Amino acid sequence: MPTSARKPIVIVTRKLPDVVETRMRELFDARLNVDDAPMTQSQIMEALKIADVLVPTVTDRVDRAVIAQAGPQLRLIANFGTGVDNIDLDTARNRGITVTNTPGVLTEDTADMTMALILAVPRRLVEGADYLKNAANHWGGWSPTWMLGHRIYGKRLGIIGMGRIGQAVARRAKAFGLQIHYHNRRRVSQDVEKELEATYWESLDQMLSRVDIVSVNCPHTPGTYHLLSARRLRLLKPSAYVVNTSRGEVIDENELARLIEAGAIAGAGLDVFEHEPAVNPKILGSERVVALPHMSSATIEGRIDMGEKVIINIKAFLDGHAPPDRVHPAMF
Numbered sequence: 001m002p003t004s005a006r007k008p009i010v011i012v013t014r015k016l017p018d019v020v021e022t023r024m025r026e027l028f029d030a031r032l033n034v035d036d037a038p039m040t041q042s043q044i045m046e047a048l049k050i051a052d053v054l055v056p057t058v059t060d061r062v063d064r065a066v067i068a069q070a071g072p073q074l075r076l077i078a079n080f081g082t083g084v085d086n087i088d089l090d091t092a093r094n095r096g097i098t099v100t101n102t103p104g105v106l107t108e109d110t111a112d113m114t115m116a117l118i119l120a121v122p123r124r125l126v127e128g129a130d131y132l133k134n135a136a137n138h139w140g141g142w143s144p145t146w147m148l149g150h151r152i153y154g155k156r157l158g159i160i161g162m163g164r165i166g167q168a169v170a171r172r173a174k175a176f177g178l179q180i181h182y183h184n185r186r187r188v189s190q191d192v193e194k195e196l197e198a199t200y201w202e203s204l205d206q207m208l209s210r211v212d213i214v215s216v217n218c219p220h221t222p223g224t225y226h227l228l229s230a231r232r233l234r235l236l237k238p239s240a241y242v243v244n245t246s247r248g249e250v251i252d253e254n255e256l257a258r259l260i261e262a263g264a265i266a267g268a269g270l271d272v273f274e275h276e277p278a279v280n281p282k283i284l285g286s287e288r289v290v291a292l293p294h295m296s297s298a299t300i301e302g303r304i305d306m307g308e309k310v311i312i313n314i315k316a317f318l319d320g321h322a323p324p325d326r327v328h329p330a331m332f
């Protein structure tokens with residue numbers, strides 16, 4: 001912990017919105033990444049030798065080997081993001097390092113993008129827009145049987161992970177006339193189920209075989225890695241769509257790509273991938289997939305709110321209080 005004579009060294013691994021960086025400079029000895037070049041593992045290791053606080057993002061792997069290099073002054077990892085699968089939580093806890101995240105402030109943005117994908121894929125939105133933009137296609141005008149997609153009204157949506165984001169997706173989807181089904185470690189309260197008219201499935205397998213659209217909204221943890229395994233993906237109806245705005249690792253991406261190519265799954269809307277920034281070429285090449293570059297929470301408002309949360313967590317911690325968004329390994 002720094003002496004009162006010096007400001008704590010806060011190392012931020014990526015460029016953050018200007019207002020966030022300005023405030024960080026005022027409060028801390030902030031070492032910022034103005035070029036936004038992702039840091040290598042060895043650069044993060046070097047940083048941890050001097051940092052009092054590290055502010056990583058989803059693109060930084062703060063694993064056991066990295067944490068092993070940390071000097072004794074490192075007391076806090078204040079993640080800029082809600083998912084903490086980039087951090088080895090057990091190793092951090094064993095070293096007495098506190099970890100915080102930024103829950104809540106990206107719920108609505110992520111749910112909006114999830115809903116956008118739920119609409120975009122069955123209705124062939126990107127395919128249609130791309131067709132018109134390509135002058136070489138010479139659009140001949142409306143046709144009764146051309147560019148037909150599938151109706152989402154009245155269909156069954158199966159949400160995997162009914163936390164904040166899952167519930168925000170359900171609220172939107174209900175307004176679009178979808179029937180809400182969900183699988184979660186724990187059943188949500190009766191009030192929430194009633195509000196969403198949601199049906200709980202204790203068995204994920206049983207839910208998968210009955211729904212028309214699956215939305216993945218659970219965090220990536222050792223327990224959810226490949227939750228949508230090859231076996232489970234094959235339980236889906238051939239007319240079903242898969243939407244994922246959580247983490248690519250929750251789905252066996254190779255098998256998903258293979259099943260879409262084979263026509264055994266109708267399509268997918270994917271904002272996240274198993275080996276980011278690499279994306280399976282079969283997924284990129286498929287007309288039946290809408291693929292986005294991990295941008296579900298990418299709003300300026302959301303990123304400023306995330307930065308504000310990071311600052312509050314650091315300030316509270318350094319002032320000797322429990323940071324509001326402390327992550328306990330048992331939460332995941």
Ligand code: 8YV
Nearest residue numbers: 057058080081082083296297
């Ligand atoms: C963030 C996310 O933007 O918060 C998360 O878990 O997946 C993203 O939407 C990213 O993690 C920032 O680190």
